[in-house]
Amino acid sequence: MVDKAKADDSGKAARAPSMPMARDPAVAVAEEYEAARRKGTREALELFIARHGDDPLAERARADLQRLSR
Template identity: 75%
Template sequence: MKLSPLSVGLFGALVALAGPDHLPLGGLPVMVGKASADESGKQGGTAGRAPSVPMARDPSAAVAEEYEAARRQGTREALELFIARHGDDPLAEKARTELKQLAR
């Protein structure tokens, strides 16, 4: 049986689409296969679990630390920078008060 050029071209396109970054013919995606191989070699049986991500930090604690740093510097620039970054925060009012005392 002789193959027509169209049949050969379609077969070539199919092989190209099933390349290393796509699904192998009749198999799992390449990354799934690698992940399964990686998990099977680990000790402790953590297959299927996502890696642990640390909890997000409390934004108010970060603002309070920044306020304390600006207050320790005791400069007009540091307090103005804090007010510019956190103008709506209650600590910005304290920074404004300290800024007025520096002007005296």
């Protein structure tokens, strides 16, 4: 027996779920910076800088790192 495509009551084929909107990359980076800052460890800040070295927040992370060194 041949399987039919899934259909709703109207006889139309079921739609695939739509994709959610992509996140704003700047927001995601800012959230990652805040998480590293809250953690407050050299490792967390260095990881942020390694991942986002060209982002303006990397300068803030570098300054935070300098303050940890004191």
